Amino acid sequence: MTKRRKTIGGNWKMNLNRKDSIALAEKLVGETDMQSLDLCIYPALPYLDTVAGVLAEAGSSIKLGAQNFHGKSNGSFTGEISLEMLRDIDCQTVLVGHSERRHKLGESDVLVNQKLRAALDTGFDTTLCIGETLKQREADQTNAVNTAQLCYGLAGVTSDQLRQVTLAYEPVWAIGTGESATPEDAASAHAAIRRYMEFAYGKAAAAAIRIQYGGSVKPDNAAEFFAQTDIDGALVGGASLEAEDFLRIIQLAKSAEEH
Numbered sequence: 001m002t003k004r005r006k007t008i009g010g011n012w013k014m015n016l017n018r019k020d021s022i023a024l025a026e027k028l029v030g031e032t033d034m035q036s037l038d039l040c041i042y043p044a045l046p047y048l049d050t051v052a053g054v055l056a057e058a059g060s061s062i063k064l065g066a067q068n069f070h071g072k073s074n075g076s077f078t079g080e081i082s083l084e085m086l087r088d089i090d091c092q093t094v095l096v097g098h099s100e101r102r103h104k105l106g107e108s109d110v111l112v113n114q115k116l117r118a119a120l121d122t123g124f125d126t127t128l129c130i131g132e133t134l135k136q137r138e139a140d141q142t143n144a145v146n147t148a149q150l151c152y153g154l155a156g157v158t159s160d161q162l163r164q165v166t167l168a169y170e171p172v173w174a175i176g177t178g179e180s181a182t183p184e185d186a187a188s189a190h191a192a193i194r195r196y197m198e199f200a201y202g203k204a205a206a207a208a209i210r211i212q213y214g215g216s217v218k219p220d221n222a223a224e225f226f227a228q229t230d231i232d233g234a235l236v237g238g239a240s241l242e243a244e245d246f247l248r249i250i251q252l253a254k255s256a257e258e259h
């Protein structure tokens, strides 16, 4: 069986000011040893450069990620930030297709795909987020929605480029609600996602791609997720804003990695 290295993301969303962003990054670099897993943090855009400085000064291998970007390299796009700009400040990875951007900010599957391909073409590692709403879940459409979002999101992505991609299954109803999927439900969705990836890209690629779970992951439930075969880490929102909680989740991922 392919051994996949666990990957943990801390999505700070539109939270923390400059001082708190620095303080949190400093605590993370001080306490994380990254030998057995990958760790990425996604600060709010105005503080990316500052947090990049904290990571660089400590020689940390925590990756810096951006929550959002524009797919074009430059031009008349008022208010937008390009991948080139992100690279210029040592940002290595980006999120695409987060449900808050899909559902609260109107990003379509087509736009998600354009952004994903732009990020891959520019050499960024990219996390593609997918997941169903409560209504879709109640209508038993979880796997159909995930498959459709993968199919649209990954259109035109080659097998080579897929190596830059991580998937994140984040059921919309579990995000920020305190109500996480059960580990069994999440495991079943992850297994279906991997089956689709096998259909689309073949056995080896499906076995290699990492799939994070996201949605109310906390120190007290993380271990159960990490114990599932097809769950390769977590994309954490609320609990990544508190150093103690996030470090605990990282620790649990490491322990799972060692077993």
Ligand SMILES: O=C(CO)COP(=O)(O)O
Pocket (backbone or CB within 6 Å): 011, 098, 170, 174, 175, 176, 177, 178, 214, 215, 216, 217, 235, 236, 237, 238, 239
């Ligand atoms: O959206 C998420 C991560 O991208 C999950 O957020 P919560 O952990 O706050 O539910």
